[in-house]
Amino acid sequence: MKELKIFNQDDFPKYLPKLNSLYDDLFSSGKGFRSRLIQMIGKHLKLNDRQELLLAQTIEFIHNASLLHDDLIDRSALRRSKTAAWLKYSPEYAVLAGDYLLARVMVNLSRYGNLRLIQYTAEIISDLLEGEWIQDSLVRDWDVKLKQLDQVHDLKTASLFKWCLRAPFIAKENYNEHLHQTLDEMGTLLGMLFQRGDDLLDFDVRNDEGKALLGDLKSGYLNSFAAFLSKDFDDERKQRLRKCETLDDVKALAGEESFNHSVQHFDEMNAQVIGLYEHKARSLEEFLDVSERGLIHDLSGLPSLLYFRRAK
Amino acid sequence: MEYITLKKGDAEFESYLLGTFSEDRRALPVETFHGQESGERVTFQIVPVSQLDVPPWWKVYFHSCRPELAPLTLGPSMAAWLNHYSSLAQWTRWPSWFALLGIFFLHTAAFLFNDFQEHIGGVDRVNRRRGSQVIQKGWVTAVQMRRWAWVNGGLAVLFGIPAFFNAPVELFVICALAALALVTISQSWGRRWGLCDFAIFMLFGPLLTSGIALASFSTFNLADVLLGLALGALTLWVIHVRQIEFLFRSKPEMFRTLLGFLSFDRARLLVISEAYSVVLLQLGVAVWLRVPMFFILLTLAVGWPLLLTVQKIYRATSPLASPLVGISKWALGSHLAWIVWWLLALGSIWV
Numbered sequence: 001m002k003e004l005k006i007f008n009q010d011d012f013p014k015y016l017p018k019l020n021s022l023y024d025d026l027f028s029s030g031k032g033f034r035s036r037l038i039q040m041i042g043k044h045l046k047l048n049d050r051q052e053l054l055l056a057q058t059i060e061f062i063h064n065a066s067l068l069h070d071d072l073i074d075r076s077a078l079r080r081s082k083t084a085a086w087l088k089y090s091p092e093y094a095v096l097a098g099d100y101l102l103a104r105v106m107v108n109l110s111r112y113g114n115l116r117l118i119q120y121t122a123e124i125i126s127d128l129l130e131g132e133w134i135q136d137s138l139v140r141d142w143d144v145k146l147k148q149l150d151q152v153h154d155l156k157t158a159s160l161f162k163w164c165l166r167a168p169f170i171a172k173e174n175y176n177e178h179l180h181q182t183l184d185e186m187g188t189l190l191g192m193l194f195q196r197g198d199d200l201l202d203f204d205v206r207n208d209e210g211k212a213l214l215g216d217l218k219s220g221y222l223n224s225f226a227a228f229l230s231k232d233f234d235d236e237r238k239q240r241l242r243k244c245e246t247l248d249d250v251k252a253l254a255g256e257e258s259f260n261h262s263v264q265h266f267d268e269m270n271a272q273v274i275g276l277y278e279h280k281a282r283s284l285e286e287f288l289d290v291s292e293r294g295l296i297h298d299l300s301g302l303p304s305l306l307y308f309r310r311a312k
Numbered sequence: 313m314e315y316i317t318l319k320k321g322d323a324e325f326e327s328y329l330l331g332t333f334s335e336d337r338r339a340l341p342v343e344t345f346h347g348q349e350s351g352e353r354v355t356f357q358i359v360p361v362s363q364l365d366v367p368p369w370w371k372v373y374f375h376s377c378r379p380e381l382a383p384l385t386l387g388p389s390m391a392a393w394l395n396h397y398s399s400l401a402q403w404t405r406w407p408s409w410f411a412l413l414g415i416f417f418l419h420t421a422a423f424l425f426n427d428f429q430e431h432i433g434g435v436d437r438v439n440r441r442r443g444s445q446v447i448q449k450g451w452v453t454a455v456q457m458r459r460w461a462w463v464n465g466g467l468a469v470l471f472g473i474p475a476f477f478n479a480p481v482e483l484f485v486i487c488a489l490a491a492l493a494l495v496t497i498s499q500s501w502g503r504r505w506g507l508c509d510f511a512i513f514m515l516f517g518p519l520l521t522s523g524i525a526l527a528s529f530s531t532f533n534l535a536d537v538l539l540g541l542a543l544g545a546l547t548l549w550v551i552h553v554r555q556i557e558f559l560f561r562s563k564p565e566m567f568r569t570l571l572g573f574l575s576f577d578r579a580r581l582l583v584i585s586e587a588y589s590v591v592l593l594q595l596g597v598a599v600w601l602r603v604p605m606f607f608i609l610l611t612l613a614v615g616w617p618l619l620l621t622v623q624k625i626y627r628a629t630s631p632l633a634s635p636l637v638g639i640s641k642w643a644l645g646s647h648l649a650w651i652v653w654w655l656l657a658l659g660s661i662w663v
Contacts (some may be wrong), residue, residue: 067522136633137629137630137632138633138634141633141634142634143634143635143637145634146636148632151560151632152632177351181346182317182353185343185345185355185356275315276315276342276355279315279317280317280355282319290402
């Protein structure tokens with residue numbers, strides 16, 4: 001897969017050096033998973049270079065804008081092992097830089113001229129912001145249930161996955177309603193799996209990338225695994241959970257064996273979600289040309305990668 | 313694990329929804345998208361009946377009849393009965409008992425039909441905390457549920473007809489008004505302006521208490537109507553609490569309610585103000601009916617679950633906040649407490 005240059009200083013005003021420097025920091029790290037997903041789909045749909053770059057930039061700009069805002073809202077000091085933008089520059093710059101990225105998305109898409117793509121992108125940005133807003137209301141909510149979190153994640157996390165799956169088809173002007181419904185449903189499941197896999201990292205489960213532990217819990221947020229683990233806790237244990245400083249504290253509270261059982265049950269539950277996703281991926285066959293059907297195989301491998309963090 | 317996704321237009325769609333596609337397998341709806349639209353798509357998980365942990369039929373039937381909601385219909389009916397303590401002699405007449413039995417089977421038939429309808433319509437498939445969920449769990453098929461509903465509906469008519477002849481003309485008017493209320497509830501145009509809510513209030517309130525009084529004793533009085541106002545308002549509040557619990561999931565048009573049209577904050581304010589008005593209304597009617605002072609003093613104890621419900625709503629910072637989870641159970645508990653209070657209070661006047 002060829003390397004795409006998502007951030008190009010020439011695309012941004014030169015008289016705003018701080019903005020460029022902030023973006024340089026932001027885009028120089030990160031896995032660029034979403035833009036790679038676009039590339040993977042684009043390869044099967046035979047998107048041209050311009051379309052591929054536009055879509056890859058769009059999704060990365062939206063994603064990074066949400067990170068800039070997210071870090072400020074959560075007061076996170078680190079982003080991808082570097083000082084977060086709001087701390088390194090200022091909260092004002094972080095907000096403006098995020099807003100500017102979203103504005104650039106609209107400028108770029110308007111130039112391309114596909115109205116459906118513009119409309120869909122605007123809807124996704126709205127969903128993302130709604131999700132952020134609702135999520136903030138769940139901070140320090142120690143009784144939150146997995147179902148509630150799934151609803152937030154559908155707006156906040158899954159919306160971008162849905163966009164990645166659907167936007168290349170929209171760019172190719174394939175508007176088949178049933179195809180888009182299926183892709184939308186797959187995006188919901190991918191988002192859920194990604195978020196749940198990510199939430200497990202907080203508890204050092206398959207944490208190969210060495211993400212800081214208990215970040216969510218320490219910021220007062222019960223993530224999906226924490227909600228699953230504590231679903232049968234009484235009030236007293238919930239009080240103790242919120243005060244846990246280390247993973248050993250959590251394991252001591254839940255019981256080592258019970259903790260491992262919870263991880264196993266969580267995995268089993270998500271394996272069912274993966275089964276459902278694979279069923280949907282197979283059903284794409286009727287909507288794709290013969291030359292495009294390789295996409296089904298590539299898409300089928302995503303859930304394992306996102307949830308179990310390893311290729312199938 | 314076997315899955316199948318079907319669109320509304322597919323030939324097999326209905327047979328999977330109704331459960332008639334196979335004798336020994338059940339189709340459990342896992343996901344529903346675009347419910348009540350022409351583009352509806354449902355993904356079913358296909359499970360052999362032998363793999364399902366199905367309780368005995370009578371347990372499933374009992375669960376489907378929604379006993380926890382019985383006080384909403386039977387409570388006002390019993391209250392209307394007790395309000396006619398002067399008609400003690402008539403209690404021995406069969407039609408008056410038939411009226412209560414008729415209401416009981418009307419309640420069960422309504423909820424069984426509701427389970428069937430909302431499974432087919434998609435509401436209970438999308439929101440897994442609605443309805444009894446026995447169809448969605450594969451305990452019965454939708455067709456079996458519809459059959460149960462017809463049997464219960466038939467029993468309601470069977471018991472209702474002798475009671476109907478106690479006051480045919482007046483009850484005809486009551487039934488016509490009830491039918492009008494049901495039509496209003498089923499129409500989406502009535503939702504924005506609160507017409508559905510008014511219809512629910514009438515149906516579970518004055519129409520129910522007056523109807524029961526007429527069917528049982530061939531007469532009704534102002535006290536029946538006042539009791540109906542108090543208990544109808546209480547039921548409407550319970551329904552509003554339930555709506556606020558599911559407000560976040562009410563985004564699609566299919567779940568639109570009056571509270572859905574108001575914003576969260578305004579909906580919350582409405583439900584809280586309603587709670588206080590309901591308490592004042594109960595007390596006002598109780599004073600008017602000359603309920604003994606002892607019961608008036610008991611309102612503090614009876615009002616406790618209601619106050620807790622209000623406090624939870626007040627604490628909710630968003631429609632997805634945890635204080636709202638399971639809040640309708642508190643509202644139902646509150647309703648039950650008030651119903652018991654009313655029955656004891658009315659019984660004490662009678663004694």
